[in-house]
Amino acid sequence: MEDTTGLTELDPRYKTMMRFVAAIFAVVLLAGASIAEFMIPGWTGVVWGPVLLVVLYLVVWLPMRRYATRGYSLAEERLRVVRGVLFRSDTVVPFGRVQHIDVDQGPLERAFHLATLTVHTAGSHNSSVSLPGLAHEDAMAMREQIRAAIRRDTQ
Amino acid sequence: MTGDLREPKRTDPRTFLVEAVSYIIRFIPAAAALFVVMRDELDRLSFALPIFGLLFVGNLVAQYLQWTRLTYATGDADIRVEKGLLSRAARSVPYERIQDVSIEQKLLPRLFGLVAVKFETGAGGKEDLSLAYLSEAEGERLREVVKERRDEDAPQALSEVPQTDPEQSSAPLFQMGPKRVLTFGLFEFSMAVVAVIGGLAQQFEFLLPFDIWDLDLWQERLAGPGQQLAGLGPLAQAIGVMIGVASLAVLGFATGIVRTALREWDFRLDRTPKGFRRRRGLLTRTDLVMPVHRVQALRLETGFLRRLFGWHGLKVISLASDSGAANHEAAPFAQMDEIAPIVAETGFALPGSDITWHRAMDRYRLDKMILASLVLLPVTIAAIFITPSWQWLIPAIALAWIIAHHWWRWRHDRHALDKTQLYSRHGWFAPSLAIGSRTKLQSVEILQGPIARRRGYASLLLGLAGGKLRVHGMPLEEANKWRSAILESIGKTDFSDLLEARVEPA
Numbered sequence: 001m002e003d004t005t006g007l008t009e010l011d012p013r014y015k016t017m018m019r020f021v022a023a024i025f026a027v028v029l030l031a032g033a034s035i036a037e038f039m040i041p042g043w044t045g046v047v048w049g050p051v052l053l054v055v056l057y058l059v060v061w062l063p064m065r066r067y068a069t070r071g072y073s074l075a076e077e078r079l080r081v082v083r084g085v086l087f088r089s090d091t092v093v094p095f096g097r098v099q100h101i102d103v104d105q106g107p108l109e110r111a112f113h114l115a116t117l118t119v120h121t122a123g124s125h126n127s128s129v130s131l132p133g134l135a136h137e138d139a140m141a142m143r144e145q146i147r148a149a150i151r152r153d154t155q
Numbered sequence: 156m157t158g159d160l161r162e163p164k165r166t167d168p169r170t171f172l173v174e175a176v177s178y179i180i181r182f183i184p185a186a187a188a189l190f191v192v193m194r195d196e197l198d199r200l201s202f203a204l205p206i207f208g209l210l211f212v213g214n215l216v217a218q219y220l221q222w223t224r225l226t227y228a229t230g231d232a233d234i235r236v237e238k239g240l241l242s243r244a245a246r247s248v249p250y251e252r253i254q255d256v257s258i259e260q261k262l263l264p265r266l267f268g269l270v271a272v273k274f275e276t277g278a279g280g281k282e283d284l285s286l287a288y289l290s291e292a293e294g295e296r297l298r299e300v301v302k303e304r305r306d307e308d309a310p311q312a313l314s315e316v317p318q319t320d321p322e323q324s325s326a327p328l329f330q331m332g333p334k335r336v337l338t339f340g341l342f343e344f345s346m347a348v349v350a351v352i353g354g355l356a357q358q359f360e361f362l363l364p365f366d367i368w369d370l371d372l373w374q375e376r377l378a379g380p381g382q383q384l385a386g387l388g389p390l391a392q393a394i395g396v397m398i399g400v401a402s403l404a405v406l407g408f409a410t411g412i413v414r415t416a417l418r419e420w421d422f423r424l425d426r427t428p429k430g431f432r433r434r435r436g437l438l439t440r441t442d443l444v445m446p447v448h449r450v451q452a453l454r455l456e457t458g459f460l461r462r463l464f465g466w467h468g469l470k471v472i473s474l475a476s477d478s479g480a481a482n483h484e485a486a487p488f489a490q491m492d493e494i495a496p497i498v499a500e501t502g503f504a505l506p507g508s509d510i511t512w513h514r515a516m517d518r519y520r521l522d523k524m525i526l527a528s529l530v531l532l533p534v535t536i537a538a539i540f541i542t543p544s545w546q547w548l549i550p551a552i553a554l555a556w557i558i559a560h561h562w563w564r565w566r567h568d569r570h571a572l573d574k575t576q577l578y579s580r581h582g583w584f585a586p587s588l589a590i591g592s593r594t595k596l597q598s599v600e601i602l603q604g605p606i607a608r609r610r611g612y613a614s615l616l617l618g619l620a621g622g623k624l625r626v627h628g629m630p631l632e633e634a635n636k637w638r639s640a641i642l643e644s645i646g647k648t649d650f651s652d653l654l655e656a657r658v659e660p661a
Contacts, residue, residue, distance in 0.1 A: 086604070087602065104245070129598065150251055
């Protein structure tokens with residue numbers, strides 16, 4: 001239903017990273033569930049079962065959906081960022097409206113060689129538009145491309 | 156531009172000294188306080204001391220490492236700053252986008268001869284670039300670099316384009332005489348004051364020489380010592396109520412008039428070469444210049460009653476960096492034929508008669524009503540059974556109000572797009588029309604919630620500098636069409652050109 005033609009997928013490592021983050025959470029959750037399982041007498045799996053389903057949803061399904069629904073495009077001198085599993089947001093920022101550009105890496109992103117590209121605009125709404133899950137080299141290249149386009153076409 | 160100047164530099168080494176000293180200054184009171192509190196148990200404190208020492212040294216080391224990891228570089232086209240020990244953040248600010256370079260010197264850095272340099276761009280989120288600390292010479296050099304690069308890039312004679320001849324600027328574009336201000340004041344009837352005074356009168360009636368709610372007393376006062384009128388009974392009572400209401404009304408009107416007069420007295424809007432110049436105020440007279448090319452959008456507002464008399468107010472939404480408030484009243488109280496020339500001067504246009512207005516999709520409003528009913532109907536029904544008497548009326552009235560609201564909005568909200576502008580009108584009791592320029596938008600977003608996706612409508616959220624502009628409940632194809640049309644318009648000019656008014660506002 002959505003117009004996803006011409007969108008580039010994010011780096012696959014981003015999916016792995018989301019899974020990794022979810023897995024940390026899942027380990028904590030499972031540890032809690034195990035304690036509850038041993039404390040509460042009764043059938044084995046009363047707690048484990050539902051928690052396992054939640055963990056599967058968080059670790060397997062959600063990162064997959066999130067990854068599948070995200071995408072970007074740089075066509076026609078515009079940065080287009082599509083995201084959202086439940087609430088679909090499709091944002092376009094023309095290069096000519098970019099104020100400044102950030103390429104950020106958190107510790108985890110550094111481990112996965114990923115980066116987040118953020119463009120800042122003058123608008124009150126969408127004053128910064130972030131695109132996570134890019135390969136670091138790609139993010140740097142995109143930054144160069146956007147920066148080079150700023151006021152190139154006006155002479 | 157000679158070669159690649161992009162060799163990363165660190166900030167001045169003394170930065171670490173400044174940071175360390177200010178850290179120690181902050182640390183001393185905490186240490187002293189701890190010492191005073193724990194002085195009776197110093198032997199026990201000795202356990203903690205190494206930990207504190209470690210924390211202290213650790214912090215200093217972290218600060219030093221952070222300093223080593225912060226570099227900046229002035230390239231051919233942008234300034235870059237990279238920083239971060241564990242996370243890395245790199246920011247690139249093109250020279251074209253730098254609007255202002257400010258150099259700041261606080262006390263401590265000043266003792267070391269250091270400055271903080273701040274580069275301001277037009278970014279809406281107030282997130283700019285600042286470098287702390289550099290030597291004074293380096294700060295000055297950076298300022299020069301930015302100035303040079305900007306001058307190189309930007310053709311000469313930018314902002315000082317004489318757009319009107321002086322003769323025209325001598326006659327005000329719009330002004331309000333005492334009579335107009337008075338009329339304006341009447342419409343600014345202060346309901347709040349009436350409510351407050353009415354409430355206070357009840358609370359503090361003991362302070363009054365008489366009881367204003369005591370009708371008998373009013374009768375007496377009206378009747379006077381003669382008491383001849385006392386026999387009139389109901390008539391006198393009615394008069395009493397009327398006087399009570401009238402005095403409150405007079406108070407409400409008086410407050411509105413005084414407040415309006417203080418603010419709007421001798422209102423005068425001029426078209427000067429630099430932009431609109433607005434002067435107003437009785438006791439505090441304000442004088443404000445709004446550069447025309449910085450106008451991002453217009454807002455035409457009116458009220459429930461004043462609409463019937465044709466009174467409107469015109470607001471100008473301009474770049475937020477202008478002086479705090481981004482919303483300026485260009486003509487707070489005027490007839491449409493007075494507003495039209497002002498609108499023409501801003502480079503915008505009022506909606507023509509030939510444009511086609513669209514309303515939100517029926518199902519968008521319907522879904523909102525259904526959603527509200529899904530929540531409030533069960534609450535109402537539950538309340539009927541649970542609560543003792545009339546409490547169920549609260550959710551019922553809320554529901555009725557929401558449904559009526561959405562019905563009104565569906566009836567009266569309109570949006571339209573023409574070759575250069577887009578319009579969004581909403582409200583009926585106090586209708587407001589936003590006029591945005593297609594070129595002067597910053598970004599376009601299409602947003603769909605889970606219901607919207609199933610039902611085929613979308614919200615169009617536009618990035619407007621200094622304000623909000625959005626259209627809800629559009630059919631998805633229409634939203635897509637609007638977006639590509641608007642992007643087409645945006646793509647034709649660069650932000651910096653808009654800012655320097657090299658392109659006539661379309």
